[in-house]
Amino acid sequence: MSFELTILGNSSSTPTSRRHPSAQVLKINNDFILIDCGEGTQNQMLRYKVSHNKIRYIFISHMHGDHFLGLPGLLCTMSVQGRIDDLDIYCPEELEFLINLQFSLSDVQLKFKVVYHKLQFDAPKEILATRDYTVTSLPLKHRINCAGFLFSERVYGRKINKQEADPLNLNQAEYENLRNGGDYKGKDGKTIPNAKLTFDPRKSFKYAYITDTLYDEELLPHIERFDLLYHEATFAHDMVDRAKTTFHCTALQAGKIASRAKVGKLIIGHFSARYQNLEELLEEAKDVFPRSDIAEEGKTFKMR
8 A cells, every 4th residue: 555645835824935834645545635725735736746636535633724724715626627526524613614604605616515524622533434544533732623633554454374374275264264363273173373374464554643732742642653743843942932822832842752652754844934944943853853854845755
């Protein structure tokens, strides 16, 4: 299974002359998933050759404008350019009201159906399950209700060791038993342990999107050993008091979360417009967690 993450926007609150508000596209096999949709997202999709009509799901973390203001325009463009397939949007319940009100006042009639799925913010909850992966929403500590999203690849059972298993002439039920971890019991009463007839399944790939939040160690058990973590890093640590007041994090704090969660790689983003040079923030995160990188706009992280 392939995982590719393309960064469309990495700025917080307001755009700058070189950076755009939060947005990224995650491609899992043939599914294109838009995560947040700040102002200018569709322009960024054009710039980095991401087809908006391939988007299957959209996830909006919360109702601050830098995470959703690009959505009305994107939906209109999809309709004008002939989209007819349903579009699933996972979002705070207020977003459906806002979009419908705006389209009603401007007499916009989409040519496709938008299916809104209301997020809950009281506990982690699996919100999407496909054949290949699941998505879980994770409540974050921000000024308003806000969710992170956990994307986890499905792995189906143990792999059969054909060299050992084929001579046994197993039936379908016996193969399924082995895939599910059971031992083989022969007609002669002898038992062959599962480990001799199967291989361990391939490790599931996991990606965590943790946007606007206070520094929160309660996240750790939910993202432990994830392969890739995106974590907001709005400020440098000399502004830690400002970060706390605005319910955000510093780059150093993002590095601490990555280190304590033992993730494979950290990407930091959601940068305050005050920072022209992002290397300062990257070095701060790297001091705590060396496997850190910047969510650079236009960059694609190929994870498998």
